[in-house]
Amino acid sequence: MLSIISGDDVKKLDAAFIKATGISSWDLMENAAKAFFAWYQSKFMGVMGKVFVFSGPGNNGGDGIAIARLLAESGKTVSVIFFQEKEFCSKDYTLNIEKLPSKVNLIHISDFNFEIDENDVVLDCIFGIGINRPLEGSYLEVIERLNKTQCHKVSIDIPSGIPSDEILQGKAFKADHTVTFQFPKLSLLFPEHSEFTGNIHVVDIGIPDFFIQNFHKDKFFLRREDIRKFHKKFNPFSHKGDFGRIMLIGGSVGKVGAMVLSSKAALRTGSGLVHVQIAESERFIMQTAVPEVMVAGAEEIKRLDVFDALGIGPGWGTEVDLSFYCSILKRYHKPLVIDADGLNLLSKKPENLKYVPKGSILTPHIREFQRLAGEVKDHKERLDKARSFALEHGVYLVLKGAFTSISTPNGEQYFNSSGNQYLATAGSGDVLTGMIASFLGQGYLPLNAAICGVFQHGLAGEMTALDKRRGVIASDIIDTIPATFVDLDIE
Numbered sequence: 140m141l142s143i144i145s146g147d148d149v150k151k152l153d154a155a156f157i158k159a160t161g162i163s164s165w166d167l168m169e170n171a172a173k174a175f176f177a178w179y180q181s182k183f184m185g186v187m188g189k190v191f192v193f194s195g196p197g198n199n200g201g202d203g204i205a206i207a208r209l210l211a212e213s214g215k216t217v218s219v220i221f222f223q224e225k226e227f228c229s230k231d232y233t234l235n236i237e238k239l240p241s242k243v244n245l246i247h248i249s250d251f252n253f254e255i256d257e258n259d260v261v262l263d264c265i266f267g268i269g270i271n272r273p274l275e276g277s278y279l280e281v282i283e284r285l286n287k288t289q290c291h292k293v294s295i296d297i298p299s300g301i302p303s304d305e306i307l308q309g310k311a312f313k314a315d316h317t318v319t320f321q322f323p324k325l326s327l328l329f330p331e332h333s334e335f336t337g338n339i340h341v342v343d344i345g346i347p348d349f350f351i352q353n354f355h356k357d358k359f360f361l362r363r364e365d366i367r368k369f370h371k372k373f374n375p376f377s378h379k380g381d382f383g384r385i386m387l388i389g390g391s392v393g394k395v396g397a398m399v400l401s402s403k404a405a406l407r408t409g410s411g412l413v414h415v416q417i418a419e420s421e422r423f424i425m426q427t428a429v430p431e432v433m434v435a436g437a438e439e440i441k442r443l444d445v446f447d448a449l450g451i452g453p454g455w456g457t458e459v460d461l462s463f464y465c466s467i468l469k470r471y472h473k474p475l476v477i478d479a480d481g482l483n484l485l486s487k488k489p490e491n492l493k494y495v496p497k498g499s500i501l502t503p504h505i506r507e508f509q510r511l512a513g514e515v516k517d518h519k520e521r522l523d524k525a526r527s528f529a530l531e532h533g534v535y536l537v538l539k540g541a542f543t544s545i546s547t548p549n550g551e552q553y554f555n556s557s558g559n560q561y562l563a564t565a566g567s568g569d570v571l572t573g574m575i576a577s578f579l580g581q582g583y584l585p586l587n588a589a590i591c592g593v594f595q596h597g598l599a600g601e602m603t604a605l606d607k608r609r610g611v612i613a614s615d616i617i618d619t620i621p622a623t624f625v626d627l628d629i630e
């Protein structure tokens with residue numbers, strides 16, 4: 140798991156790492172350049188065009204010049220386009236200029252004619268996390284011109300113009316790929332910046348995560364290799380009771396499909412027993428669609444505590460008797476999952492939030508969260524609000540979207556890295572509810588249930604999109620859940 144630290148802390152981290160290990164700041168830049176070069180070789184070596192490296196005056200520009208050297212040594216035709224004479228540039232920029240082989244064309248921006256071909260590659264090393272004001276003058280002109288140029292575009296560390304932790308003011312470089320060092324900068328995860336970042340790739344520059352943790356505050360980036368450790372182990376002696384008994388509550392008239400999806404997803408995620416509480420008239424549809432599910436009667440609703448987890452909300456409608464909802468929340472004493480109409484009903488009567496059992500998992504998408512917590516001006520404020528909401532109510536708040544975030548009752552935030560745009564399809568949220576409720580019912584801690592559910596839901600989306608792309612529907616995601624266990628090597 141990678142810790143996400145602020146741009147200001149990166150500078151302190153660099154200084155502390157250099158002091159502790161005795162390596163030089165130039166070595167660290169060289170590590171960054173080599174890490175980028177390895178990425179480039181794996182992704183871009185087939186691209187035969189020329190490489191244009193646009194280098195700003197700071198260390199981001201210095202990275203670019205070191206990268207230009209490595210690319211030229213590998214046989215590429217490389218030009219460096221610079222903005223400032225070296226005496227106005229950072230120390231490691233200057234050192235790298237001195238090491239640049241003569242075969243690299245070194246061109247001042249005022250002499251550059253912008254003859255860039257479709258097959259050429261532009262590396263954006265104008266500004267990194269040291270940007271401290273909106274772009275202007277020649278920087279702005281060049282970036283606007285590059286944004287209109289057809290070619291391959293890659294940003295180093297962060298698209299130039301975007302600050303590391305804040306929302307962009309003004310313009311920025313539009314990349315097809317952003318190759319970021321060590322961990323994704325927080326602002327790369329904001330939806331407002333998706334048109335600039337392109338695909339995000341994190342490359343390791345050799346600062347161990349335990350070292351970074353000295354600086355970390357409360358934000359983490361979840362990657363595929365992290366997921367195994369959040370899973371419980373089962374063995375051949377495990378029986379269906381060990382896999383949990385859950386109850387899903389929702390499915391009003393005409394909306395029982397949501398419960399079909401949630402309950403199937405829970406079964407595919409490994410639940411031993413799945414009960415559903417739905418509108419009486421929808422019983423036949425439910426049992427035909429998912430024969431493995433048991434439809435709950437009045438008796439089960441009375442004895443809620445026999446269930447290892449509840450999932451409330453899919454297809455429930457907003458006409459539900461609020462006193463019935465409230466009685467469920469008051470009588471159930473373990474963490475549960477609330478989604479969709481379960482959340483909308485809480486927005487209608489926020490005082491009921493106090494009855495939500497501590498450690499429960501709430502899974503709003505952006506609009507549902509807005510109904511619950513109020514308007515925000517941008518994603519940064521939304522994330523801050525999600526954090527304070529989770530702290531205040533003692534819940535795990537799963538804010539769904541690209542890089543779904545999980546805010547915890549102790550103020551931490553975990554960002555998911557799996558998934559794609561094809562998950563934005565009807566019923567996808569119902570699938571996630573079923574998955575998280577299933578893990579919770581299998582005895583996972585709420586954080587682990589949320590992490591495994593969110594990651595594998597995203598992974599199932601990625602895997603099913605391989606041959607379906609925008610044709611992915613929620614049922615395909617469910618069908619792919621078992622393959623995610625295989626893919627991650629989880630028994």
Ligand SMILES: NC(=O)C1=CN([C@@H]2O[C@H](COP(=O)(O)OP(=O)(O)OC[C@H]3O[C@@H](n4cnc5c(N)ncnc54)[C@H](OP(=O)(O)O)[C@@H]3O)[C@@H](O)[C@H]2O)[C@@H](O)CC1
Nearest residue numbers: 167168171197198199266267268269270271272273274296
């Ligand atoms: N551990 C790591 O992660 C490592 C990070 N590394 C790399 O270092 C990068 C950070 O480098 P950095 O701190 O030198 O900042 P960077 O973004 O190059 O620019 C600062 C310069 O720009 C200027 N300036 C600012 N805004 C401006 C504007 N709007 N318009 C005009 N000028 C503006 C500012 O000068 P000012 O005018 O404010 O005095 C200053 O000269 C990081 O992103 C990564 O690529 C690796 O090398 C090694 C390990």
Ligand SMILES: [K+]
Nearest residue numbers: 263266297299
């Ligand atoms: K950059």
